[in-house]
Amino acid sequence: MERIPILRMGEFLLVTIQVDMHDQLALTLQDDLAERIRKTSAKGVMIDISALEIVDSFIGRMISTIAGVARIMDAETVLVGMQPAVAITLVELGLSLPGVTTALDAERGMARLRKKMSAA
Amino acid sequence: MERIPILRMGEFLLVTIQVDMHDQLALTLQDDLAERIRKTSAKGVMIDISALEIVDSFIGRMISTIAGVARIMDAETVLVGMQPAVAITLVELGLSLPGVTTALDAERGMARLRKKMSAA
Structure with missing residues (x-):
């Protein structure tokens, strides 16, 4: 496993994080995503973290x-699928994820992105 | 990592396989997916395997x-993102994935699912 796949879904890009992130994987994801935004002119990015039971300060910063x-x-970013325990940990760590919009699940995240796009 | 996340994207469900599948994970995915199809009345399932560099007969059967x-x-299933080397291996293994529709990427997979749904 060398890189996290980025799927193009219409006007936005979808990233599902399922594996433990280490430095190189995080850097690769950042580079890949920026490149894909440029190539596809995507107006939104949805990051699903429903598979993550632990989000530490490293992933939070990423x-x-x-x-x-x-x-x-x-492009707007929406973070979806956060488990309740993860939300608690993030707040306890003092990570409020500034600039990141969140939504309960992918369905609502999509709706949020569409609303933002139509408002822009 | 105990289960592979299933994302609802409008009328279909999306599964991105990024990790090595072992027996229990595959069984859990099958159960979860069947349950989600029932709950959401999804008409299509998209499985992305772009992160997989190796697909063996176990994953092929799954x-x-x-x-x-x-x-x-x-519900219709579309398999997307297959790497060329994986396609070669599958054919060499004699696994032709009967009943599985394939598409080059998520964008085309979505178009394929929409077409099938509107034809139904």
């Missing part, structure tokens, strides 16, 4: 960075 | 089984 990169490339 | 279960639950 998500914030991805959202920041996407934003300056004119 | 995909065929999932497609078979989905079909008798009135």
Whole structure:
């Protein structure tokens, strides 16, 4: 497993994080995603973390960075599928994920992205 | 990592396989997927295997089984993102994935599912 797949779903890109992220994998994902946003002119990025039972400060920062990169490339980022325990841990760690929009599941995340796109 | 996430994207379900499948994980995925098809009345299932560099006969059979279960639950299955080397291996193994529709990427897989749904 060398890279996390990025799926193009219409106007947005979907990333499902299922594996433990290490430094190189996170950097590769950031690069791949920026490249795909450029290539596909995607207006939104959805990151699904429903498979993650633990989100540490490293992953939290990675998500914030991805959202920041996407934003300056004119794409919105929505984080979906966060487990309740993960939300608690993030707040306890002081990670409020600035600039990252969240939604309960992929269905709502899609709706959120569509709303943002139509408003833009 | 105990289960592979299943994302609902409108009328269909999306499964991205990124990790090595072992027996229990495959069985859990089959159960979860059948349950989600029932709950969501999904008309299609998209399985992305772009992250897999190796597909052995075990995964090949699992995909065929999932497609078979989905079909008798009135949902179409489309397999997307297969790497060329994987396609070669599958044919060499004699696994032609009967009953499984394939598409080059998620974008085309979605188009294929929509076409099938509108034809139904």
